[in-house]
Each structure stands twice: as C-alpha cells, then as structure tokens.
Amino acid sequence: MSTVIVSPVVQEILDLIGIFAFGLSGALLAVRKRFDAVGIAVLAEVTALGGGVLRDVVIGAVPPVAFTDMGYFVTPLVAAALTYFWHPRLARINRFVLIFDAFGLGVFCVAGTIKALNYGMHPLPAAALGVMTAIGGGALRDVLAGEVPALLHPESEIYAVPALLGSALVAGLAALHLLNPVTSGLAALIAVTVRLLALRFGWRAPLARGVGSGDGEG
Template identity: 80%
Template sequence: MATAIVNPLVQEILDLVGIFAFALSGALLAVRKRFDAVGIVVLAEVTALGGGLFRDLVIGAVPPVAFTNVAYFTTPLVAAIVVFFWHPRLARIRRFVMFFDAVGLGVFCVAGSIKALNYGMHPLAAIALGAATAIGGGAARDVLAGEIPALLHPKSEIYAVPALLGSALVSILAVAGVLTPITSSLAALLAIVIRLLALRYGWRAPLARGTGSA
C-alpha cells in the first residue's frame, strides 16, 4: 500500500490553489450566463468544493475539510468577488473559464490522489478519487448552469483523461517513493498542459463505431 508523504501544509496549499482556480471558472461561467451576485457566489462555491466533498466522504474524512477549515469556504467567495467587480469583457470570458478550469483540474487531481493515499487507499483507488476530485466540481457547475458537463459532451475536448493521467502519475511516484512537492507539481502541470493542448487542438475521445456521422 502506497502512502503519499506530503506535508499537510503542502496538501492545504494544493487544495486552496485548486479551489481558487475552480471558483474563478465557476464565477466566470456565471457571469457569461448572466447570473446575479448570488448565482455567481453559488456557482463559485459549488465548482470549487464539489469534487473535494465527494472525495472526503468516500475516504471517510468527515466532516469534510470544507466544513472544518474556514479558508476552504471563504476562498471561493473571494474569487466570486474578484470576478464580480473585475471580470474581463464578455467576449473574452470563455477563454478565462477554460484556462482556470484546466488549472483547477490539474491541481485537484493531484491533491485528491495525495489525500486518498494518505488515508490508506489503494493506488488504483487513489487514481479514481483524484480524477473524481478534479472533475466533480466542474460537472456540478455545468449542470447548475444548464450545460451538458464537459465530461459527457460528445463534442467536448478530453476532460477526464488529463485528470486520470495526473492522478496516475501521483500514484506511480508514491509507489516509487519519490513523491515530493516538486514531483507532485510536475504531475499537476502534466494534467494542465494536456487539457490546454486538447482545447487548443480539439482532441476528443473517440465515439462508438458507426456513430461518427451522427
């Protein structure tokens, strides 16, 4: 059984970076959808905390850290306020949503896997939970905003694959005993870069045989 030897402070920093990035993406999407101030805050909070809540409940980290650490709740609020007052022009918002979503995806898949490993989960389970941490909030965000989640949309660029690759690299590094803040940052960067390249070049998962024309 692999254990991720990562300082709790590093774990918290990873979580907060991912929370802020995802909160920005949720708030920006709310602006694009013309939500009011309450809607912006709600979408920021759900996007930022949804995946982590699911992870904590599965691994038995209860009550979830989002309810025990005030920084986890206030960070999305700060992001929502920043977006409310200083969001870029509407024509540019979609690019910012996608960029911050990619950052959140990369950071959260790493933070989720590390926490799962620290709670004694099998490396394969840690991969799944890392990916779930990364995509859970974004999926909830899209549903609340009335959009098909990127995870399921047939015309969406690959979304779960970068999270799975980042999580897998964390588990491999943990098993090899070389998981450090530097190598975990590289794992997050891998997921972020793959997601951004998928957005840039339109990489998509294949459809079932015979359904391409549909």
C-alpha cells in the same frame, strides 16, 4: 490512516490553489450566464468545493474539510468577488473559464490522489478519487448552469483524460517512493498542459465505432 506521504501543509496549498482556480471558473461561467451576485457566489462555491467534498465523504474524512476550515470556504467567495467586480469583457469570458478550469483540474487531480493515499487507500482507487476530485466540481457547475458537462459532451475536448494522467502519475510516484512537492507539482503541470493542448488542438475521445458526431441528435 497510513503514514503521511505529503505533508498537510503541501496538501492544503494544493487544495487552496485548486479551489481558487475552480472558484474563478465557476464565477466566470455564472457571469457569462448572466447570474446575479448570489448566483455567482453559489456557482463559485459548488465548482470549487464539490469534488473535494465527494472525495472526503468517500474516504471517511468527515466532516469534509470544506466545512471545517474557513480558508476552504472563503477562498471561492474571494474568487467570486474578484470576478464580480473585475471580470473581463463578455466576449473573452469563455476562454478564461476554460483556462482556469484546466488549472483547477490539474491541481485537484493531484491533491485528491494525495489525500486518498494519505488515508491509506491503494494507489488505483486513490487515482480514481483524484479524478473524481478534479471533475466533480466542474460537472456540478455545468449542471447547475444548464449545460451538458464537458465530461459527457461528445463535441468537448478531452476532460477526464488529463485528470486521469495526473492522478496516475501521482499514484505511480507514490508507489516508487518518489512523491514529493516537486514531483507532485510536475504531475499537476502535466495534467494542466495536456488539457490546454486538448483545448488548443481540439483533441477529443473517440466515439463508438461507426457512430458519427451528429448521430442521435435531433
């Protein structure tokens, strides 16, 4: 393991913020899908921890911190409980899912890249792992909920691009020795902002040349 770039305390704070945001997005989607209390808790846990577990396995941080730190495991359950008792009216749930998902995406792409860098990875694969941390839980959430993951849906606003931008910023700042809690927070904010703007203005990645959005659909 290389010299720590960002302190473990900052890493844990970033992780827990992202876990809570993704836990809320998973639980809200479960409510929208009319899942019971168990389903809400499961979807919150999978959404919040899925990407981080994949990252930890790849970098060799085993067992993953999600299974060794009770704070990581309990936080999604808190998000699920809050959602179960105080979720907004069903007509507004989809908007909240997308907002919390955007915050989770931005925080996790930064936290994932930082942890990979702390484990001695080159900035390029570290950024890739940051993206995987950010999108992994959301993809698992959508699959379990019976939806096409936003990452793959041709009609979905850009999803991986904001995570890639945030991860690349972190990797670049680390290479320039400018990475600290303030700059990492700004990188997360930029990723969140780009995702929210994509949702607001309908930004989408281009299809293959000559392919229309309706092509190939039954």
